[in-house]
Amino acid sequence: MxxxxxxxxxxxxxxxxxxxxxxxxxxxxxxxxxxxxxxxxxxxxxxxxxxxxxxxxxxxxxxxxxxxxxxxxxxxxxxxxxxxxxxxxxxxxxxxxxxxxxxxxxxxxxxxxxxxxxxxxxxxxxxxxxxxxxxxxxxxxxxxxxxxxxxxxxxxxxxxxxxxxxxxxxxxxxxxxxxxxxxxxxxxxxxxxxxxxxxxxxxxxLESRKIGPRTMVWSEKEHVDEAAYEFAETEAMLKIAEDLAGHYVWGQYDLLVLPPSFPYGGMENPCLTFVTPTLLAGDRSLSNVIAHEISHSWTGNLVTNKTWEHFWLNEGHTVYLERRIGGRLFSEQFRHFQALGGWKELQNSIATFGATNPVTNLIPDLKGVDPDSAYSSVPYEKGFALLFYLEQLLGGPDVFMGFVKAYIHRFAYKSVVTDDWKTFLYTYFQDKVDVLDKVDWNAWMHTPGMPPVKPEYDMTMSNACISLSQRWSKATESDLGAFCAADIEALSSHQHIEFLALLLLEEPLPVTHVKRMQEVYSFNGVKNSEIRFRWLRLCIRSKWEQAITLALKMATEQGRMKFTRPLFRDLYNFEKARDQAVAMYLERRPFMHPVTAMLVGQDLKVVTAQ
Structure with missing residues (x-):
């Protein structure tokens, strides 16, 4: 091929x-x-x-x-x-x-x-x-x-x-x-x-701190102790991953916290995972990114997509393993909660690209297409949704994990395409071929937009987020006094993220609502980057002028594309912020990662000389 x-x-x-x-x-x-x-x-x-x-x-x-x-x-x-x-x-x-x-x-x-x-x-x-x-x-x-x-x-x-x-x-x-x-x-x-x-x-x-029998964390000395605290659960995650997927063959598993301009949440470089400093939340609440990069040791690094069209083989399986680790560390309800959050991410990505855009295919055609331009959460979350759906069809988490482990063993040290995976799936579940034949493979693999089937999710942890987000989206101005700090006190940081993500799927809130939300929840002061990112997007989409400075600050103080690109896009779409966003981009462009600079320039319709 x-x-x-x-x-x-x-x-x-x-x-x-x-x-x-x-x-x-x-x-x-x-x-x-x-x-x-x-x-x-x-x-x-x-x-x-x-x-x-x-x-x-x-x-x-x-x-x-x-x-x-x-x-x-x-x-x-x-x-x-x-x-x-x-x-x-x-x-x-x-x-x-x-x-x-x-x-x-x-x-x-x-x-x-x-x-x-x-x-x-x-x-x-x-x-x-x-x-x-x-x-x-x-x-x-x-x-x-x-x-x-x-x-x-x-x-x-x-x-x-x-x-x-x-x-x-x-x-x-x-x-x-x-x-x-x-x-x-x-x-x-x-x-x-x-x-x-x-x-x-x-x-x-760089300095290092030992945080486990096979793990050191590296960074500049200013962040090394903070990072050692944040990622202290790494060995526990490695052991769960080994139990699920088989022996960890790479020997050392070190983590490196990079300067803020690093464009991704993490990069699964063997023996030395690179991570963004935006994971340093102070409460270990964003450590799921570490579980993701650990999982790549098996899916991606050991078994690798043969070409970038089949990127979902790397990322869909890695998200599946990452969430299995989360389920073991916390609860099965937490795994489902994370999975449902991923479904929302997929909805957001497809809304950004457009439901008929061929790059939203699980297997896109990349002939003449730069893989960086096609990069999105689609291979991660559409890929995961397919595996989660198959898990539910074929006998549950333990049965399906047996397949994933066997797939890793079968193709270890090799590069594969989707047909290799699918042939092995049919071989492994040869007693359930009739079930597999009912899957609309063409709709899943080669059709743009959302998947043809939505898996079933345990809603226990999501219901509180849904209820609160609906209260806000339906509230009139006279209802705003009923909101108070106690609304979110019992919710975890993961649930705060989900609550804001749900509001981002709705029509923008009136500016009176986001002002009140800041009064009662004080989101402006939150350190957790995932909460802060969604909160600032919500403010900009509601056209709250006071948030422009904060959103520009977050878009430029770190360079993680997951945060930087949507913030710049939202600022560009807010007429009062557009000129400031373009001016700030032009000022900061020399300090951005080259790929981030190129893609943000495209988002802001700024023509850059190659």
Whole structure:
């Protein structure tokens, strides 16, 4: 199957191992690299091979030590530039060669964000982090940048000696850089084959705290103790995940809290999960993101979608596992409550894209489409809804978890497409084929909009949220005095999130209502980012001018796209806030992550030069 997001042809050859030498240069904001790829031919008479690159300066290519010819092809808007290498000799099927590419990254590499000292918590040292999913690894390594190819890697990274380097791998010691006494070399090895998008690097003034037998939390020292408290339940979650999904094969499970511009809630880089500081709620209430990233150790990292069209195989199963962990930690009612919250997220996403938009298919057609532009909660929540529906059809949580565990075991270390999954589902439940045949697979997989069936949810924890949200949406001005702080005192922070999410699905409240809500519930002062985000969206949609400054502050003080993009979109749609939103974006754009800057610019209809 062709990967529409890559130039590399894995039918011709496959990369098995990657040896990286990185020299990180903060002054010029580039990485000088030598990538040695162990490539195995998949056919006889192979004379050329193609690697993915984007904005790389290629200096030299050698094959088995022999300098060889190379050419860069035509540049493509999001796929970058194919690097065509002419082999100095013909390869036969099964033959290995080592292709060594010497190169330099561009200061505008989309996988990297270089932060000046003033943008870090410590304000003294610069900081660098990578984000390679979906197709950005090619901006830091010439490679087969497709999840259909999996490789092991070894790396040595030279950085200023006052800084620490970490990668998505097990640390393998360090030493002074023999070429420069002001620098230090860190070494890493990843012995389990991974797709290129899971190669990750961070360099900064980092400290660690041990929080479990196989877990350390890393961050700048200003946040490390806070993070150690917030993520203290990590080992408990890991043990539940192992009980559900099988042995954890990666050895170490560390967490890194990144600076605020990190564009995602978390990124499941093996051995070193990257997380946003917006999870530091102070009460461990947002730790479900950690359960999600832990779950990726099995679904995504061990069993991987072969192309980005099948992204739901990564994310739907990971959300399913994440919620099973939550159910074990708290209660089955809590699992259902989280699942229902996910259904609302899906409704929101589909309302944003439009119910007939083909990117809301569970399996979208990405031919000519940048996977970043298609990114949404659809593969997560539509994928989860399908699995939750199947669980209810096929015999309940334990029966269905048996299938998920068997699926992981069957396809471990491989990349798969939906047909592989579906064939295995039919094989595993061969006594229930008649039940499976009643599923409208086409409607679930290839039809835009909401799923054809809504699963059944235990409403115990949701009813209080529904009741309160209906009171607010039906209230007249004369009813507002009846609301008081006691309305939400018995509700958990998860229920506060759900209450606000329900109101966001309704017509905007009158501004009198949100003013009263602030008087009685004091949402402006809440630290929990998920509550704050929904509350500010509610205020802006109600056209409360006093909230504009707070919404702009949240949209720019952190760069998590889940928060930043909807806040900017809502501000843009509020006429009195539009000019301020565009001006603030233009001012903050140089400090944003490159992908966030691009997508927010599109949302605000600001044309940016590529």
């Amino acid at each position: 062709a990967d529409h997001s890559s130039f590399a042809s894995t039918e011709q050859c496959v990369t098995k191992h990657l040896h990286l030498i990185f020299h990180v240069d903060f002054n010029s904001q580039v990485i000088r690299g030598i990538a040695s790829l162990t490539v195995e031919s998949q056919q006889d008479h192979l004379r050329t091979l193609v690697l993915d690159t984007k904005d790389l300066k290629i200096q030299k290519v050698a094959v088995n030590g022999q300098t060889t010819k190379f050419a860069l092809g035509e540049s493509h808007s999001f796929k970058g530039t194919p690097l065509e290498i002419t082999l100095p000799f013909e390869l036969t099927r099964g033959q290995d060669v080592i292709v060594e590419v010497s190169y330099e990254t561009s200061p505008k590499a989309s996988a990297l964000q270089w932060l000046a000292p003033e943008l870090t918590a410590g304000k003294k040292h610069p900081y660098l982090f990578s984000q390679c999913q979906a197709t950005h690894c090619r901006t830091i390594v010439p490679c087969q940048d497709t999840p259909s190819a999996k490789l092991t890697y070894y790396a040595q990274v030279s950085v200023p000696k006052e800084l620490v380097a970490l990668m998505s791998a097990v640390q393998d010691g360090g030493a002074p850089d023999p070429a420069d006494s002001s620098r230090k070399i860190y070494r890493f090895r990843q012995n389990i084959p991974i797709p290129s998008y899971l190669i990750a690097l961070v360099v900064g003034a």
